[in-house]
Amino acid sequence: MIDEWPGASTVGRFDPETGVQFVICLDSILNGPAAGGTRATHYADRASAIEDAQRLAGAMTLKMAVCGLPMGGGKSVISLPVPREQLTSREWERILAIHAENIEMLGGNYWTGPDVNTTSADMDVLAGKTRYVFGRSEAAGGVGSSAPTTALGVHSAMRATAAHLGWGTLDGRTVLIQGVGAVGADLASRVADDGARVIVADPSPARLAEAERRGYAVVSTSDVLTTPCDVFAPCALGGIIDSSVAATLPAHAVVGAANNPLADATASQVLADRGVVFAPDFVANAGGALHLVGREVLGWGAEEVDARAAGLGKIIKAAYDLADRERIPTDAAARFIAAGRSAVPA
Ligand code: NAI
Ligand code: PHE
Numbered sequence: 001m002i003d004e005w006p007g008a009s010t011v012g013r014f015d016p017e018t019g020v021q022f023v024i025c026l027d028s029i030l031n032g033p034a035a036g037g038t039r040a041t042h043y044a045d046r047a048s049a050i051e052d053a054q055r056l057a058g059a060m061t062l063k064m065a066v067c068g069l070p071m072g073g074g075k076s077v078i079s080l081p082v083p084r085e086q087l088t089s090r091e092w093e094r095i096l097a098i099h100a101e102n103i104e105m106l107g108g109n110y111w112t113g114p115d116v117n118t119t120s121a122d123m124d125v126l127a128g129k130t131r132y133v134f135g136r137s138e139a140a141g142g143v144g145s146s147a148p149t150t151a152l153g154v155h156s157a158m159r160a161t162a163a164h165l166g167w168g169t170l171d172g173r174t175v176l177i178q179g180v181g182a183v184g185a186d187l188a189s190r191v192a193d194d195g196a197r198v199i200v201a202d203p204s205p206a207r208l209a210e211a212e213r214r215g216y217a218v219v220s221t222s223d224v225l226t227t228p229c230d231v232f233a234p235c236a237l238g239g240i241i242d243s244s245v246a247a248t249l250p251a252h253a254v255v256g257a258a259n260n261p262l263a264d265a266t267a268s269q270v271l272a273d274r275g276v277v278f279a280p281d282f283v284a285n286a287g288g289a290l291h292l293v294g295r296e297v298l299g300w301g302a303e304e305v306d307a308r309a310a311g312l313g314k315i316i317k318a319a320y321d322l323a324d325r326e327r328i329p330t331d332a333a334a335r336f337i338a339a340g341r342s343a344v345p346a
């Protein structure tokens with residue numbers, strides 16, 4: 001996968017004591033230091049960990065570029081031999097210490113932040129050993145979780161999609177949210193406030209109980225891709241829509257927070273051919289980057305950040321219009337927009 005990757009650099013390290021593989025990918029530093037979160041999860045093998053880190057880093061480059069943020073794209077993957085919850089706190093401390101050392105070695109060319117299975121508390125720990133960390137807790141002088149701003153941006157993208165499809169608003173529409181974690185739960189309450197009927201799926205019994213308390217319908221995680229809805233919102237993990245899912249997904253639009261929800265290169269064309277509108281993930285979920293980079297690098301206040309996240313729908317709309325005009329998939333259109341705003345090639 002290194003042979004085929006046009007990115008700037010991939011660095012790796014193995015820790016024999018914990019059995020953890022560390023990967024940091026710098027996709028691009030053309031617009032500034034590469035930035036992107038730290039994902040801690042289990043992968044089948046080292047090649048899949050590297051490949052995921054590379055694809056996630058590529059999405060970060062596009063996300064920063066499309067928002068005009070002065071950063072490149074990067075990502076860290078901490079590939080765990082066991083699920084995150086099975087690690088002892090000692091092991092996790094050791095893992096974070098090694099990760100911090102790896103980041104420090106990159107000398108500021110890579111800045112990390114929270115991602116799947118890492119939190120602001122983990123960023124506080126990393127920050128004890130390296131300064132190249134976004135999203136520390138507010139108590140430790142950071143700007144805390146980026147999830148609320150991410151949800152705000154996804155909501156804006158969903159509203160723009162409803163307008164584009166001629167629905168006007170989300171009132172009376174069915175929105176199926178895959179994953180009601182930090183972003184998905186916040187998104188659910190936003191679209192419910194717009195009058196949408198919310199359906200959720202999540203493997204966590206506690207999260208489902210909360211969803212039911214709020215009056216949302218629930219479907220099993222295995223039925224997510226076959227349950228009819230107006231908008232499908234992937235807010236769990238990526239890689240869920242391959243070309244065959246794209247050919248059958250019973251939705252009018254896909255608008256969510258998950259990075260890289262499309263699993264192969266033709267899925268977006270297959271969706272487009274069926275008239276299923278796809279909101280490019282690296283635009284729809286850019287609220288988190290706006291929060292972290294806007295507040296911690298550019299010195300924006302919370303209102304400025306929220307106004308920009310609420311404006312992501314305008315970029316989504318521009319991508320839809322360009323896609324219609326040029327007869328190209330919406331993600332390709334958004335790449336052109338990103339390239340036009342930065343040094344990143346289309
Ligand atoms: P989270 O970890 O708080 O929530 C993920 C939720 O998905 C959890 O409730 C989990 O139980 C659920 N889940 C896991 N497997 C599932 C499955 N097979 N079906 C349905 N649900 C499943 O994560 P968070 O922060 O809400 O992020 C969600 C996604 O959005 C991730 O892919 C993340 O990379 C992406 N994202 C998050 C940003 C942020 O600021 N938090 C920014 C940009 C992207
Ligand atoms: N991991 C989040 C994302 O994918 C938030 C993040 C943004 C983390 C920028 C670090 C830097 O957008």
Ligand code: K
Pocket residue numbers: 114115116117118119
């Ligand atoms: K997280």
